[in-house]
Amino acid sequence: MEKEKNSCCEPSTKKSDGLKEGIVYAIIPHTFCILFIVFSLIGSVAGMVFIKGFLANRNFFLIIFIASLVFAGLSSFLYLKRKNEDSLEGIKNNWKYLSILFGTIIAVNFLFFFYVFPSMANINSGSVDEASLNKMNFVELSVDIPCPGHAPLITDELRKNSGVMFVEYDNPNIFKVYYDPSLVSENEITSLNIFNNFKAKVLWSQEK
Numbered sequence: 454m455e456k457e458k459n460s461c462c463e464p465s466t467k468k469s470d471g472l473k474e475g476i477v478y479a480i481i482p483h484t485f486c487i488l489f490i491v492f493s494l495i496g497s498v499a500g501m502v503f504i505k506g507f508l509a510n511r512n513f514f515l516i517i518f519i520a521s522l523v524f525a526g527l528s529s530f531l532y533l534k535r536k537n538e539d540s541l542e543g544i545k546n547n548w549k550y551l552s553i554l555f556g557t558i559i560a561v562n563f564l565f566f567f568y569v570f571p572s573m574a575n576i577n578s579g580s581v582d583e584a585s586l587n588k589m590n591f592v593e594l595s596v597d598i599p600c601p602g603h604a605p606l607i608t609d610e611l612r613k614n615s616g617v618m619f620v621e622y623d624n625p626n627i628f629k630v631y632y633d634p635s636l637v638s639e640n641e642i643t644s645l646n647i648f649n650n651f652k653a654k655v656l657w658s659q660e661k
Contacts, residue, residue, distance in 0.1 A: 481521075482520035482521045482524060483521070483565060486517065486565050489505075489508065489573075490569065490573060505606060505609075508606045509606065509647075509650055511603075512599070513602075513603075514566055514600055514603070517562070518562050518566075521561070522558060525554060525558045529554060532550075533547060566600050566602040570601060571604050574604035575608070576605075581618050581631065586618075589631040589632060589634075589661060590631070590639070590658070590659065591630070592629075592630050592632070592639050592643075592658040593627065593628070593629050593655070593658070594627070594628045594629075594643070594654065594655060594656065595626055595653070595656050596626050596627075596628055596648070596651050596652070596654075597651050597652040598625075598626050600625075604624075605622075607647060610646075610647040611630055611642070614632075614637050614645070615636055615637070616632050616633045616634075616635075616637025616641075617631070617637065618631050618633055627656070634660065639655070639658055
């Protein structure tokens, strides 16, 4: 009797394990995203240089999204195979589990691309009081980034220039740059290497 009880409970345990496995597979492709956030917070220059090589790819986040779906698909297949339900009928029988799993994958991607990374863009944007900002030159750029996830890459590249005092990012692709004209010009800002991959257009500018 005890054996039957354990057998009855087994699918529930496997289902839980399968969901956890799927989430793990979804997180694996985001390793570079997580490392970027960690390196940004601790200010690791060497780490940022390594990760930015990947983020500079315009299709980086699309690749990450596809990879997370592939890994989740692999997890689903292994889970169904363990239950001997790796068939169309098995998919129908486990549609709730699969819906939750892939829904979680999409939610994780959405969180990274449209919330976490855009938030990171303004964390290290600079620290200048309002009085000082009012004395600086200003240029507002519209940058051709594929999605908000690339925002911290643009902000960080702008902040590398010693003449750029403050950068503010506004969703979806607007960057407000305050700079010291004695150290850098508007033309030098818009000519940064990062804008070879992500074209920048000046919306308006103001000189003090």
